Amino acid sequence: MRAAVFYEVGKPLAVEDVELAPPRGGEVLVRIAATGVCHSDLHYIKGDLTMPLPVVLGHEAAGVVETVGPGVDSVRPGDHVVLLFAPACGHCRYCDGGRPHLCEMRYRVRGKMPDGTSRLRLGDQELHHFTCVSSWAEQAVVPESGVLPIPKDVPLTIAALLGCAVTTGVGAVVNTARVRPGTSVAVFGLGGVGLNVVQGARIAGAVTIVGIDLLDHRLEAARRFGATHAINARAGDPVQAVLDVTNGGADYAFEVIGRAATVRQAVDSVARGGVAVAVGLPPAREEMVLPGPSFVLNEKTLRACFYGSARLRDDIPRLLSLYGAGRLMLDELVTASYALERVNEAVEALDRGDGLRSILQMSAA
Ligand SMILES: [Zn+2]
Ligand SMILES: [Zn+2]
Structure with a gap:
């Protein structure tokens, strides 16, 4: 699949053919339809924040489930989903305490999937995941707790915004x-x-x-x-x-x-x-x-x-209701859309403060 790989601070991202391993137990492979370009991504590109490199960035996205690994029962192929950058284990003190956005899992997974390994590779080089999303790519393997099914009549470009900007x-x-x-x-x-x-x-x-x-x-x-x-x-x-x-x-x-x-x-x-x-x-x-x-x-x-202090599975459906009722303006937020190959232009536009929200639109979806 094509993915935007971030190798080094100060260098443009490289859009390359990357290998994505199939989902393991408890994981889901999503074909990305649309993914936002957010200031948090820019922080890493500019070196304001650091993480293990090389990495596939992108944390605000929506798409269609393509395949699921063993044991996945909350989504199936064909489901439309929002990707969540705070996957939750469901049984730590924060999940139990009703604050799954603060789940311990997020602090353990730096650059990896929750089991400590990567599904992303380019030749013999392993690539890192970003927040268990890595959506600046045609596809992503993510934890089951990192996807939320949504109705199929919601445009996926709009749904992507619910992954970060709107919910936060x-x-x-x-x-x-x-x-x-x-x-x-x-x-x-x-x-x-x-x-x-x-x-x-x-x-x-x-x-x-x-x-x-x-x-x-x-x-x-x-x-x-x-x-x-x-x-x-x-x-x-x-x-x-x-x-x-x-x-x-x-x-x-x-x-x-x-x-x-x-x-x-x-x-x-x-x-x-x-x-x-x-x-x-x-x-x-x-x-x-x-x-x-x-x-x-x-x-x-x-x-x-952090992340709107949201209980994402409860909040995102209500945000969609507000959108459906015409009270939450989402279409108006998207002021530019780019093909994945033009990711660097989108990043530069964000840095300049052009427009409101830019979306990378995947052609295949
Ligand atoms: Zn963001
Ligand atoms: Zn947890």
């Missing part, structure tokens, strides 16, 4: 922060995830939704997704702007960039008793610094959000 963004609002109706929300960073924080806040009933970004086209998009105010951070102090439009501070602020400086801005933007949520994945060695006395005296909260 909306989940940060409804699961991590539990935004209440009638409140005010500030969102720092309006990329693919940030726009989903904006529409999550609209769906949750926030009445003041302030979007902050450096790019005017994203500020315009944020208004379409539900922002009541759009602030270009180049035009002045964004914290002061949020304080001004929220009568002294937002009830909630979300940082969807992954930088300590903007996490600090989010904390500074919330009112007394307010909640700031760090959603963006920071580069390695980035440290977050809080304002000591004002953080305590104003009883603020800073929470982190």
Whole structure:
């Protein structure tokens, strides 16, 4: 199969013919239909975060089950599925505690399948898996717990977005922060995830939704997704702007960039008793610094959000219901689609901040 292989920081990905071994027990082979290009992938390509190389990246995808390994009973060939980048064992303290997105398995599988081996190979070189997804390829072998069946009438391009951006963004609002109706929300960073924080806040009933970004086209998009105010951070102090439009501070602020400086801005933007949520994945060695006395005296909260704090098997069907009811805007998120062979163009466009969400579309699916 064709796959985009990442060999070295600073070098373009190579789209090559790669061998994919068949699924073993408890594994599923998925023919990828569409896969998103996300900032988390870019972090590794730029060397902001590291993982074992060479690797096939891609963690936001949907496709069609082609074959299943022994013991798989939750999906069968022909099923349409969303791929989940937090496979869950179902019996660790986190799975038992109702937080399967924090399952121990994810911390063990760095670059491998859960059994510690790889299904990906190029000649005599073993390739690494990425988050048990590795979807920048025509096919992927993934754990059974890493696929969620969806109705066949959902376009697979749209379904792919549920693998990361939508679930993370909306989940940060409804699961991590539990935004209440009638409140005010500030969102720092309006990329693919940030726009989903904006529409999550609209769906949750926030009445003041302030979007902050450096790019005017994203500020315009944020208004379409539900922002009541759009602030270009180049035009002045964004914290002061949020304080001004929220009568002294937002009830909630979300940082969807992954930088300590903007996490600090989010904390500074919330009112007394307010909640700031760090959603963006920071580069390695980035440290977050809080304002000591004002953080305590104003009883603020800073929470982190991984994968929307989502119970994926419960949340994704509800997100699809919201989409079906016309309340969750997904078609509007996809602003560019590329063939796998053009993956490097898609990555460069993401780095420049072009468009909203780019999709790699596989021709065979
Ligand atoms: Zn992502
Ligand atoms: Zn577990």
